[in-house]
Amino acid sequence: MSKSETAADALEATLDQDWIETAADTIQPLLRQVEGRLPDRVLDLLHGVPIGHPLHPALVHLPLGGWMTAGMLDLMGVFGNAEADRAADTVLLLGTVGATATIVTGWTDWSNTRGAARRDGLVHGLTNETAFLLNIGSLLARRKHHRKLGRLLSGTALLLSIAGAFMGGQLVYRHGLGVGHTMDVRQG
Numbered sequence: 001m002s003k004s005e006t007a008a009d010a011l012e013a014t015l016d017q018d019w020i021e022t023a024a025d026t027i028q029p030l031l032r033q034v035e036g037r038l039p040d041r042v043l044d045l046l047h048g049v050p051i052g053h054p055l056h057p058a059l060v061h062l063p064l065g066g067w068m069t070a071g072m073l074d075l076m077g078v079f080g081n082a083e084a085d086r087a088a089d090t091v092l093l094l095g096t097v098g099a100t101a102t103i104v105t106g107w108t109d110w111s112n113t114r115g116a117a118r119r120d121g122l123v124h125g126l127t128n129e130t131a132f133l134l135n136i137g138s139l140l141a142r143r144k145h146h147r148k149l150g151r152l153l154s155g156t157a158l159l160l161s162i163a164g165a166f167m168g169g170q171l172v173y174r175h176g177l178g179v180g181h182t183m184d185v186r187q188g
Contacts, residue, residue: 020119031111046108054178056105063102064161066095071158074151089142092154096135117175124167131157
């Protein structure tokens, strides 16, 4: 990476792949079909029209906050703190449940993207959904008293969600996704 090239530039070049376009060409029409069956007021809500800006960025804080807090509590639990283990399980569950609305609103916003934003958004979504699934696996492992496996799964998920958050920043700050977004969405 040259001095003038940033991590964001390197990521953009990495994501300029035909297979990502092919996947987007398959997934995007399916999402639009689902959206076509929803009432207008539901789509407006998912896009954040009632609050005046996209809903997805506001919802991101619950899963990320829960997953980060679970990671910190898991570290405490490694040293034998049973209360930290119970608290980690609780916030991991809250973050994972909270991720469902985040996922739905993210895919709703992504369904209208094009070009580099569409590629970046697809990888952002798939990265975060992988983290979501790993956290579900972590919750199941913890429930079956496989705490080490649970920590490994949620720790891996946390790293993925941080990478996904970086890509989400790319979507807003590099591509302007969601900036003035609701102005283009049907208002009633």
